Amino acid sequence: MLATVSHSGTTFWYFTRASGLVALIVLTATVVVGIACSVGWATERWPRFVSQGVHRNLSVLSLVVIVIHVVTTVADGFVPITLLDAVIPFASPYRPLWIGLGACAFDLLLAVAVTSALRHRIGRRAWRTVHWAAYACWPVALFHGLGSGSDTHLFGAQFVYLLCAVAVIGALGWRLVEAQSASPTWRLGAGVAATLVLLAAAVFAFVGPLAPGWSRRAGTSSAVLAQIAAATTGSSASTSGGATTGSPASTSGGSGGSASPGAPAIPFTSALDGTVSVTGPDVSGREKVVLSMRLSSDGVPLVVTLLGNAVDGGVALTSSNVTLGSLRGQVTSLEGTSIGATVSGQGAADALAMQLNIDQGQHTVSGSVSGTSAANNGGESP
Numbered sequence: 291m292l293a294t295v296s297h298s299g300t301t302f303w304y305f306t307r308a309s310g311l312v313a314l315i316v317l318t319a320t321v322v323v324g325i326a327c328s329v330g331w332a333t334e335r336w337p338r339f340v341s342q343g344v345h346r347n348l349s350v351l352s353l354v355v356i357v358i359h360v361v362t363t364v365a366d367g368f369v370p371i372t373l374l375d376a377v378i379p380f381a382s383p384y385r386p387l388w389i390g391l392g393a394c395a396f397d398l399l400l401a402v403a404v405t406s407a408l409r410h411r412i413g414r415r416a417w418r419t420v421h422w423a424a425y426a427c428w429p430v431a432l433f434h435g436l437g438s439g440s441d442t443h444l445f446g447a448q449f450v451y452l453l454c455a456v457a458v459i460g461a462l463g464w465r466l467v468e469a470q471s472a473s474p475t476w477r478l479g480a481g482v483a484a485t486l487v488l489l490a491a492a493v494f495a496f497v498g499p500l501a502p503g504w505s506r507r508a509g510t511s512s513a514v515l516a517q518i519a520a521a522t523t524g525s526s527a528s529t530s531g532g533a534t535t536g537s538p539a540s541t542s543g544g545s546g547g548s549a550s551p552g553a554p555a556i557p558f559t560s561a562l563d564g565t566v567s568v569t570g571p572d573v574s575g576r577e578k579v580v581l582s583m584r585l586s587s588d589g590v591p592l593v594v595t596l597l598g599n600a601v602d603g604g605v606a607l608t609s610s611n612v613t614l615g616s617l618r619g620q621v622t623s624l625e626g627t628s629i630g631a632t633v634s635g636q637g638a639a640d641a642l643a644m645q646l647n648i649d650q651g652q653h654t655v656s657g658s659v660s661g662t663s664a665a666n667n668g669g670e671s672p
Contacts, residue, residue, distance in 0.1 A: 302366035307441055309359035311450050314435055316355055318454040320348040321428050325461040329468045346406075353399050360396065385508040388437030395431040398424045428458060429487050436491065437508060442499040451495075455488060502626030553590060553615035556640050559660040560587035566653050576608075581646070581655055590615040592659060594629060594644075614642065614661075627657075639663075 323345045332338040360376040363369075371389060375382040377397060380390030402424040409417045432451065441447040462484050466477045498504055554560070564583030570576055581594040591613070598608040610621035612631040617640065619633030629644040646657035 302362045306359055306362040306366055309355055309362060310435060310439060311447060313352060313355040313359050314431055314454055315450065316348060316352040317428055317431055318457050320345065320352050321425060322457050322461040323348060325465045329465055353403055356396055356399065385438045387509055388434055391430050392434035392438060395427045395434060398427045432491055436495050436499055503628060505625055553617045553635065554585065554588055557662045560585040561658050562586060562592060563656040566648055566655050583655060
């Protein structure tokens, strides 16, 4: 239910997500048609030169779509990805391995484009070597999409991944059957390697991006995670010293326990339980999720309200509200069912970390919450 968090949404953000999926679809079509060309498949209505022309045009189109994907990602600015990160693998501070795989796929396609333009100068053998190596773009792009995409948990994205995988499996199986000139050992090895890659992708999807806490496990730096958390909650001012959410001002005299009435003393850790209610989506697609909980240690109420656009498996957060007894604040991070928040009262600023278990059938929630002082020692704002 709480699997998705995104910022309020910009045109670039939607373009980069859509273009990423379209790029995988076009790249899949390029691979399938390329395999058809290598097999030599043709009919009276579809001669071989038509397949070759379609293959070339799809290759160009895939490169164009990937360029759109890169440009819109950089222009959106929601995560710190630069144009250099698109061509220099594993340099990005945001999910470096998975963004780096995308850079590798982009570099391979660029190599194909350049060598194709210079085909008559470099010779057919060199061109063919680079051309066949470029087929590695597809599995690399698949892992890039699974690992770095924000829509991996959505049914629509999963359907695209599955459809593309089935298409490539079918085409590759056809190629291996038709490869009569190749030795049985070569065909068996190629089939086993392809099967292992696809099984690895399936296993990775379930234990990686489809499991909670993927953003942190994907290698995103703490600084970037903090930046994303701040972006999801906006720049609403804190009740003390004009500090913004995610960078609360400290109280004079340094850190210490909260003295606010009706709130637990900081630091604390407590079990909690409560109920979940979901309202919407309304005509504009906005959904409201309310977690009404109570701390087991002292009975203090904790209420988390999330508002955003409804998506499969969660809500794309646009605003939030958190109350802990007399303290008020906002959500600062949301990863699966792990929620971070900052609350304040009487000038104090405290950070909450919630680990929740949600039973959607019973509409109940349980788990734990811990609170720590968000103030710096010495009484200075961070």
